[in-house]
Amino acid sequence: MPAAGFCATIGAPRGGTMAWTTVKQIDSDYKPLLDRELEVRGWIRTQRESKNFAFIELNDGSCFRNLQVVYDTGLANFAEVAKFPLGTSLKVTGTLVASPGAGQPFELKAASIEAVGLSALDYPLQKKRHSFEFLRTIPHLRTRSNTFMAVFRVRSLLAFALHRFFHERGFVYVHTPIITGSDCEGAGQMFRVTTLDPLHPPVDAEGAVDYSQDFFGRETSLTVSGQLNVEGFCLAFGRVYTFGPTFRAENSNTQRHASEFWMIEPEIAFADLGDDMRLAEDMLKYVIRFVLEQAPQEMEFFNRFIDTGLLQRLQLVAGAEFERITYTRAIELLQGSGQKFNFPPEWGKDIQTEHERYLTDQVFRKPVFVTDYPKDIKAFYMRLNDDGRTVAAMDLLVPEIGEIIGGSQREERHDVLRRRIAEMGLKEEDYRWYLDLRRFGGAPHAGFGLGFERAVMYLTGMENIRDVIPYPRTPKSAEF
């Protein structure tokens, strides 16, 4: 645990308009507050009592650190307070004093302790480590545990850092739609959005469901990506990004997939794939530094209890040049590795998880961009390279997590894009508006998608995406 004063420091200490003091205010500079009368409000994390005195670890959410409250039989309600169950919310007044104990520099010597809301005796969080699996069954309460308080503060800071990064560089934040009428966004199975009666939907002459009678007068779904929409804004504002929820109805059961997740998708005009990669690299380094600086207590906690190499790895990455390697070279490297793979690497085939792992964990040990994939395994909108067989795509692979970013330079040539749409067996009329962007002053442009949760995982060392989303949605699981 770092010394006092290292609670997340962004912004003013919370509590400026409050009638009481926050732990964060105390922690950020406790010395001027010594011997002062304070009121704090928060929840009992743990309690240790003896015959004549007792200790409460109080957490008020403003700060990772708990405030140790000391009280003794001088309190009229001493016996009652000593029986307050874990989780009880409290109002405490007292004097801030230097702590004689070793675990904390200061503590609050209580003059009065009042329960705001008593906790029931079956409060599920105990004074011991719980499995993440169990905590997933109580997402509404796991926020009161060290790990999840740290995860969700880092998640919040990371979102802020991303916004700040883009705004410092003149990007415009665009809210692309969540309900979409196009089923052609390219990526994956979509969730249908409808108000039709599931048992008796209207049918057309051929007996098919008649979506013209649906709420929007057509078939609609939840978005799987804001990219195509944001391109329209890119070719007006120049530098834009989206940051919002996306939905995939894929039956994926892994540590890295969720049915609802957040994505950041920047898009830059008059830019090529190299610009795109530089942006991605700058962005990741920026947010890593930001979070290390703003959440030292949380990051120290992760480094100690979740992933021992975390801080060292992040500091290294924040300073290192990311590796860049073409797909073709990656395949050669994999083929020449002498490594046994379940799927032999072969040009024209996708790079498998085991291949990614080898590249990031064995060969480079840092983030690596893989570029210029065969056109047949990538999306229609990616710009065709001069060789006619690869496209200007890039994936950023990071150790432990795998793919964290996928991006490309977009095909800006109207005729080439039309041909690619036809080649991929797509219907041109579905993409008329998208093709318009190439007819009316098109320009080379590029962008990428960063999986927000994967970034949180990368920054915290957490291994399961379900543990970095407040209320995770995965196949067969949407209880809360």
Add this chain to the structure above:
RNA sequence: UCCUCAGUAGCUCAAUCGGCAGAGCGGAUGGCUGUUAACCAUUAGGUUGGGGGUUCAAGUCCCUCCUGAGGAGCCA
């Protein structure tokens, strides 16, 4: 969706070849003059995930369903 493993007290787990269902933590009660997941003592707590089967006997073996985890595919 496929493969593998798992499900026993509130939590974390044990239970030998199929033979009396247990421990630690947490809870309750009592003790303890500075604790740090405090400590010491006493105590309550079970339809062994659901259903079916084999057997004198099933937590244990078989079938099936449900749930979870890990891996794969798909991707971010």
